[in-house]
Amino acid sequence: MTAPALTSYRSAAPAGHDGFAQLLWAEWTKFRTVRGWIVGMMVAGLLTVGVGLLSHGECGSQASASAPVVTGGPACTSPLGPGGEAVTDGFYFVHRGMGSDGSITARVTSMTGSYSPDGVSTQDLKPGLQPWSKAGIIIKASASEGSAYAAMMVTGSHGVRMQWNFTGDAAGLGGAVSAASPRWLRLTRAGDTVTGYDSLDGTHWSVVGTVTLTGLPPTALAGLFAASPDYAVVTSRSAGGGSGSGGPSQATAAFDRVALRGARPAGAWTGTAVGGAPGGSYPVLGYRQSGGGLVVSGSGDISPVPPAGEGSVANTLVGAFAGLIAMVVVAAMFITAEYRRGLIRVTLAASPCRSRILAAKAIVVGSAAFVVALPAVVAATLIEEPLARSRGVFIDPVPVLTEVRVLAGTAALLAVAAVLALALGAVLRHSAVTVTAVIAVIVLPYFFAVPLALLPAGAADWLLRVTPAAGFAIQQPYPAYPQVTSAYTPGNGYYPLAPWAGFAVLCAWTALTLGLAMYLLRRRDA
Amino acid sequence: MSEATITVTGLRKRFGTTQALDGMSFTVQPGQVTGFVGPNGAGKSTTMRIILGLDAPNAGSALIGGRPYSSLRRPLSRVGAVLDAGALQPSRSGRNHLLWLARSQGLPARRVDEVIALVGLGPAIRRKAGGYSLGMRQRLGIAAALLGDPPVLILDEPFNGMDPEGIVWLRGFLGSLAGEGRSVLVSSHLMGELQDTAGHLVIVGRGRVIADTSVAQLIAAASGDRVTLRTAERPSAVTALEHAGAVVTAAGPDTLTVSGLPAEKVVAILGASAVPFSEVSAHRATLEAAYLELTQEAVEYRAVAVGSPGARVMR
Numbered sequence: 065m066t067a068p069a070l071t072s073y074r075s076a077a078p079a080g081h082d083g084f085a086q087l088l089w090a091e092w093t094k095f096r097t098v099r100g101w102i103v104g105m106m107v108a109g110l111l112t113v114g115v116g117l118l119s120h121g122e123c124g125s126q127a128s129a130s131a132p133v134v135t136g137g138p139a140c141t142s143p144l145g146p147g148g149e150a151v152t153d154g155f156y157f158v159h160r161g162m163g164s165d166g167s168i169t170a171r172v173t174s175m176t177g178s179y180s181p182d183g184v185s186t187q188d189l190k191p192g193l194q195p196w197s198k199a200g201i202i203i204k205a206s207a208s209e210g211s212a213y214a215a216m217m218v219t220g221s222h223g224v225r226m227q228w229n230f231t232g233d234a235a236g237l238g239g240a241v242s243a244a245s246p247r248w249l250r251l252t253r254a255g256d257t258v259t260g261y262d263s264l265d266g267t268h269w270s271v272v273g274t275v276t277l278t279g280l281p282p283t284a285l286a287g288l289f290a291a292s293p294d295y296a297v298v299t300s301r302s303a304g305g306g307s308g309s310g311g312p313s314q315a316t317a318a319f320d321r322v323a324l325r326g327a328r329p330a331g332a333w334t335g336t337a338v339g340g341a342p343g344g345s346y347p348v349l350g351y352r353q354s355g356g357g358l359v360v361s362g363s364g365d366i367s368p369v370p371p372a373g374e375g376s377v378a379n380t381l382v383g384a385f386a387g388l389i390a391m392v393v394v395a396a397m398f399i400t401a402e403y404r405r406g407l408i409r410v411t412l413a414a415s416p417c418r419s420r421i422l423a424a425k426a427i428v429v430g431s432a433a434f435v436v437a438l439p440a441v442v443a444a445t446l447i448e449e450p451l452a453r454s455r456g457v458f459i460d461p462v463p464v465l466t467e468v469r470v471l472a473g474t475a476a477l478l479a480v481a482a483v484l485a486l487a488l489g490a491v492l493r494h495s496a497v498t499v500t501a502v503i504a505v506i507v508l509p510y511f512f513a514v515p516l517a518l519l520p521a522g523a524a525d526w527l528l529r530v531t532p533a534a535g536f537a538i539q540q541p542y543p544a545y546p547q548v549t550s551a552y553t554p555g556n557g558y559y560p561l562a563p564w565a566g567f568a569v570l571c572a573w574t575a576l577t578l579g580l581a582m583y584l585l586r587r588r589d590a
Numbered sequence: 591m592s593e594a595t596i597t598v599t600g601l602r603k604r605f606g607t608t609q610a611l612d613g614m615s616f617t618v619q620p621g622q623v624t625g626f627v628g629p630n631g632a633g634k635s636t637t638m639r640i641i642l643g644l645d646a647p648n649a650g651s652a653l654i655g656g657r658p659y660s661s662l663r664r665p666l667s668r669v670g671a672v673l674d675a676g677a678l679q680p681s682r683s684g685r686n687h688l689l690w691l692a693r694s695q696g697l698p699a700r701r702v703d704e705v706i707a708l709v710g711l712g713p714a715i716r717r718k719a720g721g722y723s724l725g726m727r728q729r730l731g732i733a734a735a736l737l738g739d740p741p742v743l744i745l746d747e748p749f750n751g752m753d754p755e756g757i758v759w760l761r762g763f764l765g766s767l768a769g770e771g772r773s774v775l776v777s778s779h780l781m782g783e784l785q786d787t788a789g790h791l792v793i794v795g796r797g798r799v800i801a802d803t804s805v806a807q808l809i810a811a812a813s814g815d816r817v818t819l820r821t822a823e824r825p826s827a828v829t830a831l832e833h834a835g836a837v838v839t840a841a842g843p844d845t846l847t848v849s850g851l852p853a854e855k856v857v858a859i860l861g862a863s864a865v866p867f868s869e870v871s872a873h874r875a876t877l878e879a880a881y882l883e884l885t886q887e888a889v890e891y892r893a894v895a896v897g898s899p900g901a902r903v904m905r
Contacts, residue, residue, distance in 0.1 A: 072594035072620035073771035075667060075739035080696035082664045090694035097686035098679055406677040410734070413642050413671055414694045416660040589645040 087415050087424040095398060095428050104394040105436045108478075112387030112440035116380045116448050142369060143209035143339070145230040146278070148461045150371065152293075153209040153230075154339030154364025157202070158351045159287030166326020167252035168201050168286045170319045171266065172218050173243050173357075175199055179295035179313035193220035196367075196549060197292035198227075199317030199360060201249050203258055204285050205277070209339045212277040214258040215289065215366070216249035218317070224249070225547070226260035226272040230368045233547040236262040236272040253326070256280050266321065283328055288351070290315050290362030293549065312363055314349070320357030339364060370542060370550040371460035371557070377470065377541045378557025380448040384441055384474045384539070388481050389507055391437070395429045395482035396498040399489040412590050419582040422490055426483045426578060433482040437475035445471065462541045473538035473567060480567075481506055484532060484574040490581035505573075509533035513554050524553075525560040532573040534559075537566025593655030593668075594620035594741035594773040596641060600650035603636055603797075610636045611647065612797035618775045618790075620741065623768045625788030625805075626777040627881060633797040634777040635673065638746050642671055654742055666695045670735030671744040675727035675751070680720025684711065684730045687719060691734055705733040710759070724751025728760075742773045749783040761787045781881035793884055800884050805877065812880030816873035817848040817856050823865055830863035831856065847873065 080086070095101060142150035162168070177193040200217030214228035216236070224236030224247055241247050248263035256276050261269040296310030335351050351360040373379060399422075402408040415421050445467075449459055462470070484506065489498040510533040513524035528534050537559035544552040552558035559566055596618035603611040611633045618624045626634050639645040641652040643659035654662065654669055662668045678687055688702040706715050709729040714722070722730065728748055735743055745764075749757055764787055768774045778784055784791070791808060793801040801808065821827045821844060828838045828846065836850040848856055853872050860867055 072592035072773065073741040075741070077667075077701070077739045079667060080664055080692075080738070082695050086694055086696045090690045093686065093690035093693050094679075094682070097682045097690065100681055401679055405679060406674045407679060409639070409642075409644050409673055410677050410691070412644055413659075413669075413673075414666055414691055416643050416662070416665060590639070 082415065084420060084424065087420055088427060090414070091421075091424040091428045095432060098401075101394045101397065104390055104397075105432060108387040108390035108394070108433075109436045109440040111390055112383040112437060112478075113444045113447065115383030115386045116444050117383075117451075142458050145210050145368065146212045147229065147231060149231065150369040150375065150458055150460050151210055151230045152339070152365045152367050152369055153211075154337075155289050155291035155366050156349055156351065156360055156362030157204070157207060157285070157287060157289050157336045157338050158333050158358060158360055159204075159207070159285040159336065160324060160331055160333060161283050161328050162203060162253065162286035162324065163326045163328040164255055164280075164282045165253065166286065166324070166328075167250060168203065168325070169248065169250040169266075169321065169323045170201050170288060171246050171248050171321040172200065172241050172317055172319055173246045174318045175218055175220075175241050175315060177220070177292055177313060177315040179292075180311035181295065193315060194292050194295055194313050194549075195219070195221040196365070196547060197313065197315035198225070198366070199290040199315055199362070200288070201251055202285075202287065202289045203251050203253055203277075203280075205280055207285060207336045207338055212280055213366070214251060214260065214275050214277055216251055216260040216262060216272065217289075218247050218249075220292075220315070222547075224262045224272070226275075227366070227547065228258070228273075228275045229277065230366065231545065232273075232275060233545070234260075234273040236260070236270070237264065248321075251286070253280075253284070253286075286324060286327075287333065288317075288319050288322070288358055288360050289366075290317050290360040291364045291366055292362065293365040293367070296549065314361060314363045316359060316361040318354065318357060318359045320355070322358060333358070337362075365548075367548045368545055369460075370545060370548055370552065372551065373556065374452050374457050375459055376557045377445065377449065377459060377462055377467070378539055379452075380445050381441060381470070381474050381539050383444055384437070384478060385507075385510065385536075387437060387440060388478050389503070391433050391478050391482045392485035392502045392506070393499055395433065395485040396489040396502060397495055398425060398429050399486050400493060400495040400498050403493040404495065409590050418585045422487070422578065422582050422585060426486055429486050430479040430483045434475050434479035437478040438472065441471050441474045460542060466541060469563065470539055470541050473563065477535050477538050477567065477570065480535065480570055480574050481532070484570070484577055487574060487577035487581040491577065491584055506532040506535075506570075510536055510554075528554060528566070529560050530569070532570045534561050534566040535570025537561045538563045592620055592741075594771070595655060596742060596744075596773055596775060597653045597656070598637060598641065598650070599652070601637060601640055601647045601652060602649040603633075603640065603645065603647050610797055611640075611650075614650070614794065614798055616792045616799050616802050618742075618773045618792075620771050620773040621768060622789035623764050623774045623776055623784075623787050624790045624792060625781075625784040626775055626792050626794070627781055627784065628779065628794035628800070630779050632779075632794045634779075634794060635746055636797075637794075638671070638673060638744055638775075638777065641744060642669070642673070644673075664695050664738065666691065666697075666740065667738030668740050669742040669744060670738060670740040671746075672728070672731035672735050672748060673744075673746045675724060675731045675748075678719040678722075678727065678730070681718055683717060684715040684719045684722065684726075684733075687730065688715075688734055688737065692737055695738055697737060701737060705736045708736060709733040709763075725753055725756045728752055728756070732760075732763075741771070742775075743767060744775045746777050747779070748776060749778060749780075757783070781878050785877050793881065795884075808880050809875055809877060812875035812883060813873055814875075815849055815852070817851065817853045818869070818871050818873045819846045819848055819856060819860075819867060820844055820869040821846065821860075821865060821867040826863065827860060827865045827867065830859055830865055834859050844868075 145151040177197050178189040178191050197220035198217040202215035204213035205211035218241045223238035226234045248266045250261040252259050259274040260272040263269045292313040292315035294310050295313045349361050485502045488501050492498045509527035509531040513528050540559050540563050544558045598616050601611045601614040640647050692702050709732050711729050831838050836848050839847050841847045857870050
């Protein structure tokens with residue numbers, strides 16, 4: 065053996081450093097130096113902005129202004145409630161004036177109804193109430209649509225409720241009303257404050273709710289009302305929302321022991337069909353005196369209109385779905401390309417702490433996705449909402465915090481999906497397999513449940529609860545109102561899980577996959 | 591032990607049914623090029639991957655300066671390696687490939703340009719690496735290995751795909767790197783590539799070391815005690831030499847190989863017997879021949895192993 069040199073080589077170069085910051089910088093350098101990936105991210109951003117532009121419904125294709133049940137397109141005009149939201153405000157109102165201090169009390173002894181199953185004929189009516197047929201007492205700013213109100217009511221199948229200003233809803237006594245089991249209802253007004261009570265006997269009263277109606281005029285209207293939303297059966301779901309069959313319905317309630325305190329001016333009852341005469345072909349709408357009481361028949365509804373289709377800010381964000389597909393492809397390639405070329409060995413030799421590599425890659429690809437997606441979704445909203453409005457579409461406003469949650473949440477959704485794709489790529493180590501897997505777990509459930517609506521509602525809801533596609537719930541801009549029967553479908557921007565819960569499901573899947581990827585990367589030979 | 595010493599001890603590694611490494615042990619010392627030679631499938635690449643902490647052995651250890659690779663801080667300034675010159679993102683330029691590696695070690699971009707100049711890569715370094723020839727990729731890989739100016743270099747088949755000019759350059763380059771006191775471990779399945787480059791040889795077959803020796807010793811051992819004789823009068827030469835106790839075999843029309851007698855004795859006997867000759871020289875085996883002799887067994891093994899399921903992972 066030849067004698068080796070006694071002193072081995074020592075570099076004269078200054079020593080570097082290999083902390084996590086250096087690793088992040090290295091992974092970012094890797095990411096930005098492949099033009100295809102940068103182009104892919106830009107394409108993702110453009111798709112996010114652009115795809116929404118392609119999806120325009122025709123203004124006014126909604127079946128009926130008072131029928132939010134089956135929505136096929138945006139509303140052209142709609143009365144607005146005190147909160148600025150689109151509302152339906154159509155009912156029969158028997159009223160007198162009321163000063164700023166007063167109360168109204170009435171006993172409801174019966175409630176019956178009928179409906180037209182096919183929506184065409186009013187000759188062949190079937191008896192029965194709708195679940196949210198409603199009749200009771202109401203204090204309302206005026207008889208014009210959308211004005212402030214508070215009401216105590218009995219309903220078709222949801223017992224006694226207190227409702228106010230269209231979106232407010234509180235439960236009172238349960239059970240159906242009948243002559244043997246009547247319900248006493250009371251509203252008291254003190255300035256802007258209205259309190260609702262219910263009672264079974266007119267002696268023992270319970271408070272159902274106290275609400276403040278800002279700007280209630282000194283002289284408001286108080287009285288009795290009846291309304292009944294359209295009978296509807298949602299038979300299928302489609303891109304725009306849903307289709308189904310249905311028709312107008314009507315409810316009739318009998319009141320007695322009606323007492324109005326603080327009436328101003330004193331006078332007789334006046335009947336008004338608020339919001340025109342929805343279901344006007346009913347011959348029996350109106351009121352009549354009956355013994356010591358009143359019988360009121362009405363049709364329509366007093367409720368918010370759940371925004372759907374182009375009338376929803378969710379509609380401007382459908383492009384994010386296309387952007388997501390482009391981003392997961394780039395994110396998967398970010399790791400699988402290294403496996404394909406054996407580059408992963410160079411990476412691992414440079415940074416032997418393997419979990420840190422995945423963490424650095426996740427941060428790089430997640431941040432890149434977020435930084436591209438956020439301006440894209442903001443641009444989509446800024447471009448598409450004015451365009452839709454210019455075509456006369458009413459878009460329901462959302463609170464600022466909700467808007468921030470929807471926009472930043474959508475960007476975060478894309479970022480987390482990108483990290484999920486990266487983690488899956490590290491597990492599967494193959495581009496095509498990884499992209500297929502990501503499509504299968506996040507894109508397909510969404511695609512089948514939302515744009516295609518191929519699945520029955522139950523299966524679609526289930527997919528959107530347990531798969532990573534649950535994360536799309538973060539895009540839901542409006543709450544689903546329990547007091548309004550409507551097509552609360554993903555296609556209309558309503559998800560089975562609450563926004564943050566759905567997002568948490570996606571994050572949980574991503575964390576799980578990333579953990580598995582780190583475990584396998586440490587354990588497997590490179 | 592210096593921090594540039596590679597110590598491989600009792601490595602065993604199984605891929606499925608294939609025993610890729612079967613007690614591989616050797617030491618690489620600084621100051622010389624150590625050739626890591628053996629037929630394809632002998633376990634060279636697997637050993638190198640284990641040294642770099644990429645594969646985990648079933649048994650044994652591989653240490654650099656007494657420590658496992660995975661515990662090294664700033665590993666690229668301790669060990670530079672080229673396992674696969676094709677390990678590049680084709681759409682990334684060679685310079686950017688070096689740049690991200692430099693970033694991972696906190697090295698300045700200036701160092702990237704230094705190593706590019708060192709390996710003689712020109713303006714092509716700014717083009718996409720997918721268009722590089724294999725020879726250019728080898729140079730790029732060597733540039734990457736030199737980024738951290740490490741005392742240990744590990745190169746797997748670096749001569750592959752190089753043109754003759756590149757081979758000459760690389761031989762000289764590796765020699766000078768070793769001359770600076772670095773440990774240089776270079777694998778090859780062709781002994782000829784290492785001729786005049788390697789000072790030491792670790793010859794492997796069937797996942798273990800067959801010979802761990804200096805080049806000079808190997809050639810001496812393979813040459814044996816033989817003398818080559820050129821003469822126009824073969825019969826009288828054979829008679830005289832056999833009479834003196836030598837074993838003589840014909841090696842050509844006027845060439846004989848004589849064993850059992852040193853060259854000076856052969857000259858003396860031929861002179862005493864008045865047999866004319868034109869040349870007497872000590873027989874010197876080529877490195878190639880010595881190697882083939884040693885690895886014949888392993889090559890036979892390979893012929894069997896190629897058809898086996900584990901053959902894919904063997905190089």
